[in-house]
Amino acid sequence: MSYDLLALVCAAYVVVLFAVAFWADKRAEAGQVGWLNSPLIYTLSLSIYCTAWTFYGAVGYAARSGMEFVTIYLGPTLVMIGWWVFLRRLVRIGRTQRITSIADLISSRYGKSNLIGVLVSLLAVAGTMPYIALQLQSVTLSFDVFATNPGENLNQTAFVVAAGLAVFTILFGTRKLDVNARHHGVVIAIAVEAVVKLVALLAVGVFVVFAFAGGVGPMLDVIAASEIAEQSLKPERWTVIFALSAMAFICLPRMFQVMVVENYDERHLATASWAFPLYLFLMSLFVVPIAAIGLNELPADANPDLFVLTVPLAFDRDSLALLAFLGGFSSATSMVIVAALAVSTMVSNHIVMPIWLSRRQGGATVSGDVRDVVMLSRRVSIGALLGLGYLYFVYSGGSGSLAAIGLIAFTGMAQVMPAMIGGIFWRGATRYGAAAGLSVGLAVWLWCSFLPSFGHANLIPAAVFQNGPFGLSFLRPHALFGIEGIDPLIHAVFWSLLLNSLAFCAVSLVTMPTPLERLQAVSFVNVFQFSQGAPGWTGGEVDAEDLLMMSQRILGGREAQDLFISVAHGQGKEGYLPDVTPAFLERLERELAGSVGAATAHAMLLQITGGEAVSVEDLMKVADEAQQILEYSNQLEAKSAELGRTALQLQEANEKLMALSVQKDAFLSQISHELRTPMTSIRSFSDILMNGKDMSPDERQRYSQIIHDEAIRLTRLLDDLLDLSVLENGQVTLNEQSVMLDSILDRAVAATGRPEQELTIKRNPPMEAVPLYTDGDRLAQVFINLITNAQKYCDAEKQELEIDVDHLDGRTVVDFIDNGSGVSSDVQSVMFEKFARGTDHRAAGGAGLGLAICREVMRRLGGDISYLPQGKGTAFRVTLPKARRAAA
Amino acid sequence: MASGPERRRLFLERESYQRRRWADAARLLPLVGFVLLLLPVLLKTTNDALVYIFSVWALLIIAIGIVSRRLSQASPEQREEATPNDSSDPM
Numbered sequence: 001m002s003y004d005l006l007a008l009v010c011a012a013y014v015v016v017l018f019a020v021a022f023w024a025d026k027r028a029e030a031g032q033v034g035w036l037n038s039p040l041i042y043t044l045s046l047s048i049y050c051t052a053w054t055f056y057g058a059v060g061y062a063a064r065s066g067m068e069f070v071t072i073y074l075g076p077t078l079v080m081i082g083w084w085v086f087l088r089r090l091v092r093i094g095r096t097q098r099i100t101s102i103a104d105l106i107s108s109r110y111g112k113s114n115l116i117g118v119l120v121s122l123l124a125v126a127g128t129m130p131y132i133a134l135q136l137q138s139v140t141l142s143f144d145v146f147a148t149n150p151g152e153n154l155n156q157t158a159f160v161v162a163a164g165l166a167v168f169t170i171l172f173g174t175r176k177l178d179v180n181a182r183h184h185g186v187v188i189a190i191a192v193e194a195v196v197k198l199v200a201l202l203a204v205g206v207f208v209v210f211a212f213a214g215g216v217g218p219m220l221d222v223i224a225a226s227e228i229a230e231q232s233l234k235p236e237r238w239t240v241i242f243a244l245s246a247m248a249f250i251c252l253p254r255m256f257q258v259m260v261v262e263n264y265d266e267r268h269l270a271t272a273s274w275a276f277p278l279y280l281f282l283m284s285l286f287v288v289p290i291a292a293i294g295l296n297e298l299p300a301d302a303n304p305d306l307f308v309l310t311v312p313l314a315f316d317r318d319s320l321a322l323l324a325f326l327g328g329f330s331s332a333t334s335m336v337i338v339a340a341l342a343v344s345t346m347v348s349n350h351i352v353m354p355i356w357l358s359r360r361q362g363g364a365t366v367s368g369d370v371r372d373v374v375m376l377s378r379r380v381s382i383g384a385l386l387g388l389g390y391l392y393f394v395y396s397g398g399s400g401s402l403a404a405i406g407l408i409a410f411t412g413m414a415q416v417m418p419a420m421i422g423g424i425f426w427r428g429a430t431r432y433g434a435a436a437g438l439s440v441g442l443a444v445w446l447w448c449s450f451l452p453s454f455g456h457a458n459l460i461p462a463a464v465f466q467n468g469p470f471g472l473s474f475l476r477p478h479a480l481f482g483i484e485g486i487d488p489l490i491h492a493v494f495w496s497l498l499l500n501s502l503a504f505c506a507v508s509l510v511t512m513p514t515p516l517e518r519l520q521a522v523s524f525v526n527v528f529q530f531s532q533g534a535p536g537w538t539g540g541e542v543d544a545e546d547l548l549m550m551s552q553r554i555l556g557g558r559e560a561q562d563l564f565i566s567v568a569h570g571q572g573k574e575g576y577l578p579d580v581t582p583a584f585l586e587r588l589e590r591e592l593a594g595s596v597g598a599a600t601a602h603a604m605l606l607q608i609t610g611g612e613a614v615s616v617e618d619l620m621k622v623a624d625e626a627q628q629i630l631e632y633s634n635q636l637e638a639k640s641a642e643l644g645r646t647a648l649q650l651q652e653a654n655e656k657l658m659a660l661s662v663q664k665d666a667f668l669s670q671i672s673h674e675l676r677t678p679m680t681s682i683r684s685f686s687d688i689l690m691n692g693k694d695m696s697p698d699e700r701q702r703y704s705q706i707i708h709d710e711a712i713r714l715t716r717l718l719d720d721l722l723d724l725s726v727l728e729n730g731q732v733t734l735n736e737q738s739v740m741l742d743s744i745l746d747r748a749v750a751a752t753g754r755p756e757q758e759l760t761i762k763r764n765p766p767m768e769a770v771p772l773y774t775d776g777d778r779l780a781q782v783f784i785n786l787i788t789n790a791q792k793y794c795d796a797e798k799q800e801l802e803i804d805v806d807h808l809d810g811r812t813v814v815d816f817i818d819n820g821s822g823v824s825s826d827v828q829s830v831m832f833e834k835f836a837r838g839t840d841h842r843a844a845g846g847a848g849l850g851l852a853i854c855r856e857v858m859r860r861l862g863g864d865i866s867y868l869p870q871g872k873g874t875a876f877r878v879t880l881p882k883a884r885r886a887a888a
Numbered sequence: 889m890a891s892g893p894e895r896r897r898l899f900l901e902r903e904s905y906q907r908r909r910w911a912d913a914a915r916l917l918p919l920v921g922f923v924l925l926l927l928p929v930l931l932k933t934t935n936d937a938l939v940y941i942f943s944v945w946a947l948l949i950i951a952i953g954i955v956s957r958r959l960s961q962a963s964p965e966q967r968e969e970a971t972p973n974d975s976s977d978p979m
Binding site: 066067070074077078079080081082083084085220223224228229230231232233234235238239242267270271273274277278281285288 | 918928931941942953
């Protein structure tokens with residue numbers, strides 16, 4: 001097969017790819033996405049993991065180290081199998097936060113810090129460069145197989161390939177600014193290439209196993225007889241590369257691009273979880289057979305990295321060789337395209353845009369279309385990246401096998417892993433920690449892995465490998481801290497990741513995150529609880545028109561206006577400009593982030609809003625929302641219980657009021673009755689006096705006497721009422737002093753003693769000599785009342801009243817006992833109430849207030865009065881107040 | 889015999905219980921795979937390793953195929969409900 005024919009076929013293939021990509025973009029523009037978004041396409045797009053390194057290099061790897069090559073596939077297989085734990089979370093975060101790249105993810109998680117974005121971008125550039133060189137090398141070598149003069153024009157071929165890839169990527173990768181709007185053309189082209197490379201490798205494998213070896217059994221015999229049969233696996237390399245490939249699968253910029261950024265539906269992961277491992281399984285199934293046959297049948301100096309191509313050629317299967325070539329070409333191109341796309345987005349969003357923004361006076365508010373700048377920076381980045389890859393290829397000059405270069409790139413990108421895992425699962429991870437970890441990891445990787453990859457003595461003098469820089473032997477690139485004899489790859493992976501993780505954790509533990517960082521930490525770690533994310537803006541004094549102006553320059557005039565109008569409608573407003581609410585700012589920031597990355601979008605909005613995003617107080621509000629709801633419900637519960645108790649108390653109070661109202665009514669009716677009786681008799685007798693002109697002086701005298709008596713009674717009643725009211729209201733002033741009980745009794749008896757009365761009073765003078773400290777006049781009033789009562793109500797023939805003084809329980813009591821018939825028990829219960837009067841109205845001289853007054857007086861004095869039930873007569877017991885003070 | 893709504897709720901609980909167990913299986917599977925795929929280093933010849941690795945690999949693909957199918961059959965809302973379990977973080 002001629003070199004020219006090969007070039008022609010290759011060109012035709014490229015044209016077909018362009019056509020497919022163009023067609024897919026057209027379809028997508030017309031809105032007919034349909035199966036362009038199917039899980040199958042998603043799975044196939046993941047196959048950019050299988051690069052030319054995989055296609056050619058795996059066979060070479062197997063020829064050198066036996067089954068060790070398969071670890072490169074087992075790592076990703078394990079990650080896909082564990083999709084439920086990690087990838088699902090990652091994809092959800094990517095979708096809710098509108099993540100544009102892995103640098104954007106890390107920077108967004110750590111408070112939209114641009115420093116972190118820059119670090120990850122640098123790492124990505126450094127890690128992608130050798131990888132692109134690797135692809136150029138494999139494509140160039142495969143071309144060289146067909147060349148008439150092998151070994152010539154290698155660099156030219158590489159340059160042409162690099163330039164062609166740059167053009168393709170710029171054409172289809174930078175059509176739209178919004179990275180989240182999927183690159184359908186690119187994705188479909190990748191899917192086609194995925195099918196081509198799988199078919200090519202399977203075709204070569206089937207040819208080798210079935211057409212050449214004659215079946216599976218004979219093939220196993222051939223392997224058993226070949227050089228690789230006794231290649232024992234090294235446990236440490238097996239484990240490290242296994243883990244490294246798993247980490248790289250997540251961290252490689254191109255993998256993140258197709259897996260997270262271009263993901264259309266989370267459910268595609270479920271399909272990819274088995275379909276992609278199956279793809280890898282098929283890709284590696286025939287690697288060892290091809291390697292074994294190549295080792296057996298080809299000359300000893302043949303490059304094992306090209307067995308996929310040279311084995312069919314050795315058996316004159318030109319068309320098979322051509323297919324294999326196209327497979328290898330597909331692997332290389334698809335990888336380079338997506339990697340360039342992903343890394344250029346990072347470089348543009350995290351390095352170029354921030355610099356451009358800060359150099360422009362007035363920042364984001366100046367006029368002019370930012371989109372052109374972003375686009376230009378992306379296109380230049382793509383060109384520059386491929387240029388760097390080309391330079392790496394030229395200067396590393398085939399420094400080693402394909403697999404070795406690939407692992408260097410893997411190790412580089414794996415440095416993102418601690419910051420990423422920490423960011424997704426640990427809320428305490430801070431941006432200082434992430435920056436420290438990334439810097440340490442980057443430095444160790446550069447020193448131990450990247451720089452040495454240019455060959456001993458190219459960039460680092462041989463003396464440094466021997467003795468360390470400046471004679472510091474503990475810094476030797478392949479023997480850090482003096483520990484020698486480790487495989488250089490394992491050495492680099494171990495030290496870089498160990499020091500990286502240590503720095504990350506230690507610095508995170510001792511530093512404090514900013515409020516925005518904490519907010520982002522919550523929405524990342526708890527992405528399944530808070531899919532909407534917490535509002536990162538507090539609103540503020542922003543003019544919606546300024547925001548529209550800025551958005552137009554990034555999203556485009558039409559798109560920005562549509563967004564603003566839809567938000568305004570959502571707020572129920574007519575017109576074009578919505579209110580600047582936190583929710584609106586949040587949404588706008590996400591939309592902008594889809595185009596220029598979270599950090600740049602945040603920075604631009606900050607410039608317009610005046611640098612106030614979220615305060616600690618807002619953060620506490622959000623974080624404690626659940627707690628607050630809980631507390632609120634507890635408070636409600638407590639309040640409701642309190643209300644219940646209050647209602648009960650109200651009911652009781654109401655009942656009391658009702659009872660009081662009844663009492664008051666009764667009291668009023670009684671008092672009017674009591675007042676009316678004397679008034680009636682006064683009125684009628686004065687009538688008689690007015691009309692009786694011929695009345696005798698005796699009669700006049702008698703009637704006048706009645707009127708006078710009734711008036712006195714009325715006055716006494718009113719006096720009593722007044723007295724009682726004063727007593728009950730506590731307005732009485734007591735005139736307390738030292739007195740002797742017997743003198744008070746003497747006064748009382750003297751006051752009531754009338755000559756015509758026949759009441760005999762029996763006293764016991766020796767017992768009466770009790771000193772008191774009290775209001776003597778009030779006490780005498782009580783005694784007088786009791787004696788008068790006895791005079792009035794005692795129904796005995798010969799009235800007798802016995803006054804006994806006694807001491808009970810340290811208190812002095814005075815009993816008044818008469819020899820009457822006593823009081824019935826139903827009267828006893830009410831006799832101290834107002835207007836209660838004995839049934840006998842014979843001597844109804846009083847208004848029935850006497851005993852009520854007595855009780856009030858005694859209570860005021862600190863004593864009491866009660867009825868003393870006993871066999872004979874009526875008896876009252878007056879309990880005197882305690883002798884609070886000895887007689888002065 | 890239980891009334892309609894009660895039977896329905898019982899059915900849903902059972903469904904959600906099973907979905908959680910499938911999610912547990914999805915979490916367990918990578919661990920199992922990791923352990924199984926570390927073992928080849930003990931095998932002496934390339935042929936033994938080849939056959940062992942590809943057998944385990946095929947089994948893992950079948951297993952995750954079944955588990956993922958079960959998990960994705962649940963509607964997104966129902967899956968949401970099963971997630972708080974796996975995202976319970978300290979702090």
